[in-house]
Amino acid sequence: MxxxxxxxxxxxxxxxxxxxxxxxxxxxxxxxxxxxxxxxxxxxxxxxxxxxxxxxxxxxxxxxxxxxxxxxxxxxxxxxxxxxxxxxxxxxxxxxxxxxxxxxxxxxxxxxxxxxxxxxxxxxxxxxxxxxxxxxxxxxxxxxxxxxxxxxxxxxxxxxxxxxxxxxxxxxxxxxxxxxxxxxxxxxRVAVTQERRRFARDLHDLLGYSLSAITLKGELIHRLLPAHPARAKSEVKDVLTMSRQSLADVRIVASGYRDMSLEDEVGSAQSVLSAADVRVVARVRTGRLDQELETVFATVLREAVTNVLRHSRATFCEIAAERDAGQVRLIVVNDGAAKGHRDPHRTVVAAWATCRPGCAPSTAA
Known part of the structure; x- marks a missing residue:
């Protein structure tokens, strides 16, 4: 910069x-x-x-x-x-x-x-x-x-x-x-500081997720090599695809603009969570979204999946993206909150984002 x-x-x-x-x-x-x-x-x-x-x-x-x-x-x-x-x-x-x-x-x-x-x-x-x-x-x-x-x-x-x-x-x-x-x-000086923070947040969202996914895929490949070399070879292709996508994402973040696809992100999340032995149920019924909203929801989903992988011992994860009564809602729920989570009495952790067409999206985790 x-x-x-x-x-x-x-x-x-x-x-x-x-x-x-x-x-x-x-x-x-x-x-x-x-x-x-x-x-x-x-x-x-x-x-x-x-x-x-x-x-x-x-x-x-x-x-x-x-x-x-x-x-x-x-x-x-x-x-x-x-x-x-x-x-x-x-x-x-x-x-x-x-x-x-x-x-x-x-x-x-x-x-x-x-x-x-x-x-x-x-x-x-x-x-x-x-x-x-x-x-x-x-x-x-x-x-x-x-x-x-x-x-x-x-x-x-x-x-x-x-x-x-x-x-x-x-x-x-x-x-x-x-x-x-x-x-x-x-x-x-404030603008430069904010831009640095934005860059750091985007790198955290992108690389944190991608590196976690590549690590999980690597562990899966290590387990599959002795008994299932053909499947291990297929997983290696996924790792190469993820690494190339990570490199492209970093370059896009450096240029200050990036578009993301919610549907592609859901598919990537299913692949990564499955590699971590997490059963995934996904429903995407949003219809056509503005590119800005789709990028926001894809970013929220990526962060939510990163949190599931890093901060929980989930065995099941549900991803739901639906349009209802003029609102588009994304919900990510898992069943494995870690002991160090801020609310240890809950067994379900949800990350959600809602938005009406034409309004700014709101997020929480």
Whole structure:
């Protein structure tokens, strides 16, 4: 079985083949690009303010500090930090946000939007949205201090709130892309595991039965050789047929698809059980079945006969496959439950499967 190994940094195919999922690194790059763009606009405002070199240098350091803290707050799992750590980083970001406002005022741009976005990312929803609104309202002060018109005052409030939403949304989208890729990888691993289990179950059903049958036939041939060489030769032909069929079954299982015939399986079961000195009575009155249902019933019969051979000391086995009142039922009954069976008080072990046309079959043993 081949397993596909993909680079997690590369775009992944979306379910249904409708497109591709962006790589997690692309989501983080878009977020970082947006942060740099907002910061560069504010830096240009500072450089064009004609302030002193010391003021410009201090504002630039504050800007770099805010940018670094925002990257820290936007990293995956940042909301899982301790309350003390979140209070410390948010407090420092608030100081770096509001202190330059005393000097640069409206030219400080929408740096308060970084703080608003960090609050949404780190705090519980109710508290976060309340403080988000407070940060937006706080941006009414700088325009009022320089007597700007109402429209421009509203612009600074709105830009701050919008910046916070953009940072919050881009961070969450980057996290979502990462989670989708991790989930997709996990689903791939689960699918591979399930396929391995299916392969193991099919091999158990096929080879367990076939090898048990070949063993019984071999023992029968060993007993027949001295007195009945002609019959022993006939049994050798059956062994060769079973071995070839087993090889073909293994190849079919490896390809992931196999059809089985209930009638052929009943004939094989009669031959194998008879070789084990088990008297067999078989009735097959199902009529024509869908191939899928016939394969299911043939598989159940094979497993039931395997259990009879391995886990019982049966001398009699009845196989009945009949259609009645819109149902098809397969029953396998034997008279030799082993002592180690989970229900030692019963002397009859039955394996059955029923199905109505058009429904999924149910089985029990």
């Amino acid at each position: 081949r397993e596909a190994v993909e680079d997690p940094g590369q775009p992944a195919k979306a379910p249904g083949g409708s497109g591709t999922l962006p790589a997690p690194r692309l989501g983080r790059f878009v977020l970082l690009a947006a942060l740099l763009c907002y910061s560069s606009v504010t830096l240009l405002n500072i450089l064009s303010s004609h302030s002193s070199v010391v003021a410009v240098a201090a504002a630039t350091l504050c800007l770099l500090g805010i940018l670094g803290l925002q990257v820290l707050h936007s990293r995956p799992g940042a909301h899982l930090a301790s309350t003390r750590q979140k209070a410390l980083t948010l407090g420092v970001q608030a100081l770096l946000t509001y202190l330059p406002l005393l000097v640069f005022r409206t030219q400080w741009g929408s740096m308060a939007g970084f703080l608003a976005g960090s609050l949404l990312l780190l705090l519980p929803p109710r508290q976060a949205w309340l403080l988000y609104g407070v940060v937006g309202a706080s941006m009414l002060a700088p325009p009022l201090l320089v007597d700007l018109p109402v429209v421009e005052t509203f612009y600074y409030v709105q830009s701050t709130l919008l910046t916070g939403l953009v940072i919050f949304g881009l961070t969450r989208l980057a996290d979502l892309i990462r989670v989708l890729h991790e989930t997709r990888g996990e689903l791939t």
